[in-house]
Amino acid sequence: MGSKWRKMKKALGLNLCTYLPRTLEEPPSSCLNSAEKLSDAALLSPVNWPMTPTPSSYGLRLSRNSSKSSKQTCSICLTKMKEGGGHAIFTAECSHSFHFHCIASNVKHGNQVCPVCRSKWKDIPMQHPMLDLPVLFDRSHNDAAINLARRLHPPRRVMNQGHAPQIQASEPSMFNDDEQLEQLPVIPGKSSSSNDVSDNNRPVRMMDIKIHPEVSAVPRAQSCGNFDVLVHLKAAATVAGHAVSENNQISQYPRAPVDLVTVLDISGSMAGTKLALLKRAMGFVIQNLGSNDRLSVIAFSSTARRLFPLTRMSDTGRQQALQAVNSLVANGGTNIAEGLRKGTKVMEDRREKNPVSSIILLSDGRDTYTMNQPEPNYKLLLPLSMHSNDNKRFQIPVHSFGFGSDHDASLMHSVSEISGGTFSFIESEAVIQDALAQCIGGLLSVAVQELRLEIDGVCPDVRLGSIKAGSYSSVVLDDGRSGIIDVGDLYADEERDFLVSINIPAENAGSETPLLKLRCVYKGPLTKEIVTLESHVLKIQRPEKVGPEVVSIEVDRQRNRFLAAEAMAQARTSAEQGDLSTAASILENCRRVLSETAAAKSRDRFCAALDAELKEMQERMTSRHVYEASGRAYILSGLSSHSWQRATARGGDSIDVSSLVQAYQTPSMAEMLRRSQAMFLGSPSNHRLIQPLLSFTSEPKPR
Known part of the structure; x- marks a missing residue:
């Protein structure tokens, strides 16, 4: 036992062993120089989830209850383990115990070390493929048995550069062995025009459309080019997995x-x-x-x-x-x-x-x-x-x-x-x-799929100039008379904003000009039904004279988002060419332009968060080393988030920047994140990450 214990302590010194049980000859844990550590296996155990992981080359400390619970729980399958429970129990030479079928599966995946203490085993647990019975192979005394096992379970060696070969079971040439789907209950559905959502025989409307012109009126005799119209789409919210429409009607569709x-x-x-x-x-x-x-x-x-x-x-x-x-x-x-x-x-x-x-x-x-x-x-x-x-x-x-x-x-x-x-x-x-x-x-929480937005000009003289849709595929058709945006899937309560630039002709008579009409076509994920939702016709007032007009904050906010995204892309191009000073200057100029917009002057929170994000990117361009280490990844994550209008995780400790990261976060995302963070509450190192999220999501989203 003494020689084995010396080998284990040597392994610990090499950082190969993450946890060793204390023997009678060892002093109490408080006297040890080396901290006891959690194994990779114990990290998966729900018993240990409330612990807070901290990045450290010395590993993670073991909770007081872990040693006791590990004797009662199989560290692989995380279920209770006791004799007479209908499962064979394997106790290794290092004294750790597991369900036999669990550790045999572990060995089959290529591991020949203890999942708890990382000590190498001589006795390798296997299962006979025909009888499904436990078989124990001693490498030093049972070579014939090992050869038999290899014939029954032919391994495939994967050669890793500079490392010992890793043994794994051979894979099929076709991955058509996926588990059969469970038959879901049939949900009656039919194609519908969702303008009529009060009819209980029709499905709940899963989408909502709103249209915002940049100003509400244009003088009658004046033509206007590059007039921005904001198209706002929002998927239905969910309550306990069921869809909720704008009028609070609840659908019985499961997710x-x-x-x-x-x-x-x-x-x-x-x-x-x-x-x-x-x-x-x-x-x-x-x-x-x-x-x-x-x-x-x-x-x-x-x-x-x-x-x-x-x-x-x-x-x-x-x-x-x-x-x-x-x-x-x-x-x-x-x-x-x-x-x-x-x-x-x-x-x-x-x-x-x-x-x-x-x-x-x-x-x-x-x-x-x-x-x-x-x-x-x-x-x-x-x-x-x-x-x-x-x-x-x-x-x-x-x-x-x-x-x-x-x-x-x-x-x-x-x-x-x-x-x-x-x-x-x-x-x-x-x-x-x-x-x-x-x-x-x-x-x-996917609510709709294959969403496509169709834009049609109503007035014969109205033409679409351009569509700003970020990374979404968009096209202007019929010489500017119509356009299409492919949006794809939307999560429950997720929003999308697109800017459509049009020209408005002068009018000889009439008090208003019809501009656009929108149509959403999407598929229900479960029903597979194709649903069409049409908007009202957007009209603009045409008086003889117009007083000072205030630009719509909704439109200006999205203009700022596109300006910021363009600045990020340009700054990244300069930085990749080695010109960090020009990259930082591009971001600084964008911040100055944003500060003069109507949204910024109205203290719009989204605009303030954009400014904080651009500032953070500037600070990550102070040197080539800083840019290579984090600046490039931070900018690309920001571009991904803004171009898809979807929440991404991002580096940075600034409260404003962390808030911006959550600008596209849906309630379903926030709930799953809350579950994750609930495991780590009480850790001072994580308060910095949790607080900005809670303070931001407790307020209305910046729309």
Whole structure:
């Protein structure tokens, strides 16, 4: 026992062992020089969730109850463990115990170390594939048995550069082994023009349209070019998973289930606290998916492997997912392209499809296999089926999360832009779970799909000049007589604002001029019905003379947003060319222009937050080192958020900037984020992150 204990202490010194039980010969924990640490396995346990992770090279401290609870709970499946409970119990030579089927699954995924203390095992637990009985293989005394096991379970070796090979089970050539969907209750639906929402036989209207002209009147004899009209769209809110229309009518439609593939970086740079926090965040995601949602996990380093097929997150599915995530070990290089290829293959090969599909990519590094050219082509990272086009623009978005100072923000932002997803910058790995929670909150609340906005000029002489729609695909048709914006999916209570520039002709007579009429066409995620919603005709007053007109704050606010986004893009271009002074000057000039607008002079909170964000970007351009470490990622995350009008996670501790990050946050996102942050309340290090969110979302959104 003494020699084994010395080996364990040596492993602890090498930071290979995260927790060691105290023996009778050891002094109390208060006398130890080294802090006891949580293992990656224990991080997934709900018993330990209220603890606050802090980024540290020394790991995370173990709570007082963890040691006792770990003896009663299997650290892999997180369920109670006792003799006579119908499951075999395996006790390793390091004295830690697990359900036999759990640890056998762990070993099958390539791990041959204790998930709790990280000590290497000589006795390897396996399961006989035919009899489903426990079999224990001693590497030093039972070579024949090992050879038999290898014939029964042929492993595939994945060679990681500079590291020992990792053993994993072979994968099928086709990922068409997704778990069958549970039959959802049939919801009667029919095509409708949703102008009549009071009829109980019709579905609840899931969209609302509002139109704001920049001014309410134009002199009759005056023509007006570049007249801005704001189109405001808003999806229905939800109460306990049911849709609520503008007149508070509640629909009995359940939310649309999700097919989610997470592509996780487990390269060598993820070792230690990063991987532990990533596992914990994935545990949160797994616990908050519904029984009709399906999840598959892709882990990549030098190569990529699928941990398990698309599986419904029933009790059994959750247990299997937790086991697989807990088996992850960090080593090797960073092959993002291979991870994305395998993640998209899971989506493409599936036999059945849930109404909502999405891929989440998390990485802290740079692709060292595909994107090592001087001018990399980021489109090569995704197959053509994932590229934005008229047919599949919003089918499977990739929401990417880059954390730390070494990730490739340009790559991850490009992947999201190509697929129609968002890019988030996680400056501190301590908030990985919060960032994922916000994203999941949106995906689990999709209210409408394939939303298309059609704009028609009513007056024969009215022409559309341009459409400002950010990253959304838009086009002006019929010589300016009409236009189309492809919006895609909207989360419950989510809003979209677009500026349409038109010309207004002079009038010889008449007190008003009809300008535009709008039409929304969208699909219900569950009913699959196509719904058409038409707006009223926008008319503008045409008196002989017009007094001083006040520009609409709603219109001016969106003008400011587009001005800020354009300045961010220009500043980024200058910074990438090495001219940081010009980049900072562009942002400063934009701040000065915004300060003179009607919205700024009326102390509009959204405009004030834009100014704070631009200032934060300036400060992240003080030097090339600062820009490379955080400035680029911060700007790209801001561009992603404003161009898609969707909340992203972003670095920065400023209250105003943190508030702006939540400007597009929906109630469903806020609720999921609240669940995540509730686990960490009481930690002084996280108050700074929580308070700005609470103070902002308690007030009306800046619309």
